[in-house]
Amino acid sequence: MPTIRDVAKRANVGIATVSRVLNNNPSVSEDTRNAVLAAINELDYTPNPIARQLSTGRTLTLGVILPYLTMPSYVERLRGVQHALAETEYNMVLFSVGGPTERDSYFKDLPRNNLVDGILIISLPPNDTQAERFASAEVPTVLVDAHHSRLSCILTDDVKGGKLATQHLINLGHRKIGFLSEFLETPFHPSAYYRYQGYRKALEEHGIPFDPAYHISGERGRTNAKKMAKQLLTLDDPPTAIFAGNDIQAIGVLDAAMELGVNVPDDLSVIGFDGIRDGEYTNLTTIDQHLYQSGIEGVHMLISALEAHPKTPREKRLSLELLVRGTTQRFRTQK
Amino acid sequence: MPTIRDVAKRANVGIATVSRVLNNNPSVSEDTRNAVLAAINELDYTPNPIARQLSTGRTLTLGVILPYLTMPSYVERLRGVQHALAETEYNMVLFSVGGPTERDSYFKDLPRNNLVDGILIISLPPNDTQAERFASAEVPTVLVDAHHSRLSCILTDDVKGGKLATQHLINLGHRKIGFLSEFLETPFHPSAYYRYQGYRKALEEHGIPFDPAYHISGERGRTNAKKMAKQLLTLDDPPTAIFAGNDIQAIGVLDAAMELGVNVPDDLSVIGFDGIRDGEYTNLTTIDQHLYQSGIEGVHMLISALEAHPKTPREKRLSLELLVRGTTQRFRTQK
DNA sequence: TCGGGGGCTGGAACCGGTTCCACAAAACTA
DNA sequence: TAGTTTTGTGGAACCGGTTCCAGCCCCCGA
Numbered sequence: 001m002p003t004i005r006d007v008a009k010r011a012n013v014g015i016a017t018v019s020r021v022l023n024n025n026p027s028v029s030e031d032t033r034n035a036v037l038a039a040i041n042e043l044d045y046t047p048n049p050i051a052r053q054l055s056t057g058r059t060l061t062l063g064v065i066l067p068y069l070t071m072p073s074y075v076e077r078l079r080g081v082q083h084a085l086a087e088t089e090y091n092m093v094l095f096s097v098g099g100p101t102e103r104d105s106y107f108k109d110l111p112r113n114n115l116v117d118g119i120l121i122i123s124l125p126p127n128d129t130q131a132e133r134f135a136s137a138e139v140p141t142v143l144v145d146a147h148h149s150r151l152s153c154i155l156t157d158d159v160k161g162g163k164l165a166t167q168h169l170i171n172l173g174h175r176k177i178g179f180l181s182e183f184l185e186t187p188f189h190p191s192a193y194y195r196y197q198g199y200r201k202a203l204e205e206h207g208i209p210f211d212p213a214y215h216i217s218g219e220r221g222r223t224n225a226k227k228m229a230k231q232l233l234t235l236d237d238p239p240t241a242i243f244a245g246n247d248i249q250a251i252g253v254l255d256a257a258m259e260l261g262v263n264v265p266d267d268l269s270v271i272g273f274d275g276i277r278d279g280e281y282t283n284l285t286t287i288d289q290h291l292y293q294s295g296i297e298g299v300h301m302l303i304s305a306l307e308a309h310p311k312t313p314r315e316k317r318l319s320l321e322l323l324v325r326g327t328t329q330r331f332r333t334q335k
Numbered sequence: 336m337p338t339i340r341d342v343a344k345r346a347n348v349g350i351a352t353v354s355r356v357l358n359n360n361p362s363v364s365e366d367t368r369n370a371v372l373a374a375i376n377e378l379d380y381t382p383n384p385i386a387r388q389l390s391t392g393r394t395l396t397l398g399v400i401l402p403y404l405t406m407p408s409y410v411e412r413l414r415g416v417q418h419a420l421a422e423t424e425y426n427m428v429l430f431s432v433g434g435p436t437e438r439d440s441y442f443k444d445l446p447r448n449n450l451v452d453g454i455l456i457i458s459l460p461p462n463d464t465q466a467e468r469f470a471s472a473e474v475p476t477v478l479v480d481a482h483h484s485r486l487s488c489i490l491t492d493d494v495k496g497g498k499l500a501t502q503h504l505i506n507l508g509h510r511k512i513g514f515l516s517e518f519l520e521t522p523f524h525p526s527a528y529y530r531y532q533g534y535r536k537a538l539e540e541h542g543i544p545f546d547p548a549y550h551i552s553g554e555r556g557r558t559n560a561k562k563m564a565k566q567l568l569t570l571d572d573p574p575t576a577i578f579a580g581n582d583i584q585a586i587g588v589l590d591a592a593m594e595l596g597v598n599v600p601d602d603l604s605v606i607g608f609d610g611i612r613d614g615e616y617t618n619l620t621t622i623d624q625h626l627y628q629s630g631i632e633g634v635h636m637l638i639s640a641l642e643a644h645p646k647t648p649r650e651k652r653l654s655l656e657l658l659v660r661g662t663t664q665r666f667r668t669q670k
Numbered sequence: 671t672c673g674g675g676g677g678c679t680g681g682a683a684c685c686g687g688t689t690c691c692a693c694a695a696a697a698c699t700a
Numbered sequence: 701t702a703g704t705t706t707t708g709t710g711g712a713a714c715c716g717g718t719t720c721c722a723g724c725c726c727c728c729g730a
Contacts, residue, residue: 051687
């Protein structure tokens with residue numbers, strides 16, 4: 001593998017000059033430049049980026065910490081990141097987190113070791129100690145789908161979204177509205193809890209009393225959602241509409257309805273939350289939280305932090321959109 | 336940021352000794368080791384991986400070159416890679432390819448510049464020149480879902496898969512079988528072409544003449560598949576079964592059937608190819624090509640090449656599985 | 671008592687770039 | 701024509717680790 005010194009020798013110049021040519025420094029005469037370029041060509045020389053990284057202190061690499069791609073929403077956000085990064089000079093190192101230990105070890109080492117110029121954290125909220133570590137590090141950090149007052153973040157207003165979803169059902173004439181989600185207390189970002197709050201607020205604003213029997217939470221995943229939905233649907237006085245904490249769970253609700261012979265949307269309206277592609281196939285009404293866009297915005301915020309090194313963290317809220325498809329319908333008393 | 340020299344000074348030892356402690360070299364006395372560890376702790380020192388990379392020549396990083404995550408099959412393969420990599424000491428840099436220019440630039444630079452210890456290429460077949468460059472580089476390369484005789488690869492037998500799919504339809508009594516796919520001539524891996532060959536072979540073996548009217552190809556994507564399927568289904572003598580080149584296209588066929596009021600599977604059997612998760616929602620019969628597994632196998636092969644540096648490329652074929660779900664049915668003359 | 675060998679340790683060179691600084695030659699300025 | 705700037709260039713130090721090699725000390729055997 002030829003080095004910069006081989007090139008210098010071959011072109012009969014100093015290594016500083018070769019370096020200048022490589023970095024398009026204008027203070028090199030035309031003749032010298034050509035001689036160097038010729039030598040580079042003859043030797044098929046490529047500069048070693050590791051050496052460059054060591055001496056400049058820049059790696060031109062951004063680290064993305066995110067959970068294993070088990071949930072479609074992570075993939076969708078990553079797609080956005082990928083798209084936004086393509087237009088920049090930065091590469092992306094993926095740190096996939098399988099569990100809390102791994103997460104904590106990345107959270108501990110990454111801000112200290114100069115391996116990356118900036119860090120994007122997706123759907124993994126740091127605790128106070130960890131956030132402090134990120135905030136005091138010289139490498140900027142941006143959270144996507146997570147919040148901490150010490151760090152910049154891209155946020156979704158889950159309370160508002162929960163309200164939006166519930167209001168849609170209320171506007172359709174539903175009064176018996178179930179809420180189904182993963183456990184509200186979670187060590188990760190408690191989006192389900194916020195959505196639940198939006199649900200409660202919407203009910204309250206419309207003078208609909210909250211019925212604890214219509215609220216169920218449990219382990220995440222389609223199959224568990226199906227089980228929970230069955231519980232709701234076999235109540236003596238079952239809900240006429242169900243708001244599921246995310247799209248995958250909403251699909252679980254559809255599974256349950258199918259198995260119980262409950263017709264959607266005639267006998268049951270179902271609304272989800274996320275706006276993942278799977279919703280298309282199932283024709284699911286949902287709240288679109290612009291997952292793809294969140295990745296793009298995260299990268300933009302990180303890049304601008306890289307250039308400006310702002311002292312105070314920034315926050316950006318993404319908009320939400322009600323996506324009416326085929327699983328919600330006006331409630332008919334008649335039935 | 337403290338360096339190894341700061342630690343050495345604080346612990347009153349030489350830098351070599353600190354380095355030995357960092358690398359668990361046994362020839363350090365217990366006392367010295369403790370003194371060094373104490374200094375490391377007091378200074379909150381973390382070794383700089385870039386400097387280590389430069390001096391050892393190892394980056395502990397693998398490069399993954401793959402197309403933007405536009406197709407579910409890429410995501411599924413990447414999931415497998417992610418899973419397999421988690422058990423190793425390697426990190427993963429993602430080089431996402433949006434177009435041919437970007438692909439070629441990665442293909443050109445990556446094998447030369449020591450940025451990664453090994454390269455995994457997913458669904459992007461190199462041409463002869465590029466393959467030669469990879470083969471002669473000192474960093475090992477493995478192809479997943481692509482083939483070149485000079486490089487190790489993880490392969491799917493698309494001809495066999497195409498035969499399997501077609502035979503399934505034939506076994507169900509179908510004789511008028513359509514084949515719909517993206518263009519057969521493509522600069523990328525011509526899997527559609529191989530699947531088409533399997534289709535032809537199966538017909539031949541069962542003495543069914545090939546009817547060019549039943550063969551259609553065009554741009555990729557669900558919407559285009561829908562258009563093409565409509566053409567097939569509005570023929571004077573339409574096929575009773577359609578084999579689509581991949582699952583997304585098969586879903587497009589389902590869209591077309593729905594719009595034309597053609598009942599699946601009563602009036603039309605549809606089979607896809609891939610085994611992506613989207614197939615679950617649509618209850619699609621398909622050929623499962625074990626995408627997730629392909630990522631895992633790719634990583635395993637690459638890691639073993641990293642350790643053994645084999646001179647000749649290796650090849651591994653993944654198995655295929657017919658996944659019978661709800662979109663195919665026995666053909667009834669009666670109709 | 672002396673020589674040899676092993677256990678620890680530190681200095682210096684090295685990995686391959688970038689960049690500060692010094693300096694020669696050329697190009698202005700008066 | 702002498703003095704001052706400008707332009708182009710090379711040497712050496714530096715980034716922060718690893719590792720070769722030399723050397724010290726101690727213990728052991730003769």
